Amino acid sequence: MPVEDPFAVRRAKRDALIESGETPYKDRFDFTHRASDVIAEYGHLEAGDDSADVVAMAGRVVAKRDQGKVAFVVVRDATEDIQLFCRVNVLGDDGYEVVRSLDVGDWIGATGTVLRTRRGELSVSPTEIVLLSKSLRPLPEKFHGLTDTETRYRQRYVDLVMNREVRDVFHARFRIISAIRRHMESQGFLEVETPMLHPIPGGATARPFVTHHNTLDMEFYLRIAPELYLKRLLVGGFERVYEINRSFRNEGVSIRHNPEFTMLEAYQAFTNLDGMMDLTEGIVAAAAQEVLGGLRTSYQGVDVDLTGPWPRRTMIELTSEAAGEDVSFGRTADELRELCSTHGVPVDDSWGKGKLITEIFEKLVEGNLVQPTFVTEYPLETSPLARKKPGQPELTERFELIITGREIANAFSELIDPVDQRERFAKQIEAKASGDDEAMGYDEDYLRAMEYGMPPAGGLGIGIDRLVMLLTDSASIRDVLLFPHMRPEA
């Protein structure tokens, strides 16, 4: 019976075990040591040293070198790899037969003594090995591993098994988020959860996903931002709240965009934009300290220094500098349109001066801001939820934090005047009516909340995926998302 298809061979082993009354899918293994514990406790052993200590460990077989009466099996657990030095005289014939039948990919439990081989490899010499779970599919080749991007994203589980750097990136991601939570807690913020199904899309300008609630027989939108719910909590008297939220935007997929993404939004009563700058610097520093151990890093070959305080520059200043001429509300809309065409910025007839300036800024400046920079004084036209700048009603008290040419954070001194907010919603509705499918909805309940009185407050949003990209030197957002969205397989 020449069964040579790897899947079939493994399947036959599984079936044979079941036939013999032994399950290839155990339900428990009590280990005493993770691989890293073995390394920490027995790292001092010299080549050829033999400890009498018995340890029990579990993991996945990632390599096997069979030499007849001795075999080397490399086992990987969540912490490290460790070698099993399997000998027939220690395991006995039956025990060694278990080793022989192992395939790369199998989960096993091993009990044995710790030693360091003559060649210097710290190893466990098992007296017993049990198969915990049979793997039916062969893992990728041991030397090159899995490199095909498509397969890596589609079968992230294999990517994680095979690629240490990938495990490290996600480990860093989890630590970053954990450090941010600790920092927020230390600053007195409450972590809250607000709805993901919104009857009215708001809190950002973006195309939403639409879904249907059967019982209520109505449309809901997957949130594009949690902002309006978090600010309702300010009205309710929670003075410092934040949510690490998944939000959804029905837009393109690119190296920087995924349809669902993770954001931190925080609101703090009785402070303003300056408070949000401090908070932002604190959060980024906490995250960087956690995974970099400092504030300097290198992103795609470019050195980045995250040491604060970061420079604060107005959008108009920066844009005028880059354009070599005044780019401000002092210019006519026609002049600004002319500038757009000079710099190859496509324009839309419905855009006012604010939008035109923002577009020129994005074209000429944003991508060139490598070191952390707070860009301030965004136009009112593109900031429907931010407080107006006193004396300059066409500008708002808003900043975006740009690092390596990308928006990492966005913050306002919040608009708390319900009458002003009502007017701005009306403008959004006009924009929607004239075809802007990213415009916000008119949220009457949010206005009602504001009319009860919202305390002065600063609000902040940080793109967690982009922050993780920066701190892990990842070129694509897909490299920091466990399961990035893709079209169904061909």
Add this chain to the structure above:
RNA sequence: GGGCCGUUAGCUCAGUCGGGAGAGCAGGGGACUUUUAAUCCCAAGGUCAUAGGUUCGAUCCCUAUACGGCCCA
């Protein structure tokens, strides 16, 4: 949405100026009691992404499609 590139064995890749395909690893058989990309011997493994077209003949040339990557909008 546009442009360029890719898709060959489970994995990593060659290759065919158009005559119908190869390696390494993995897998199978054998040898080996200190290997670590173990080594050695033997045998096996493919709808060359999919669908059309050109041709005596297409995995290779052409067109379209699918999926992916990069760049641009």
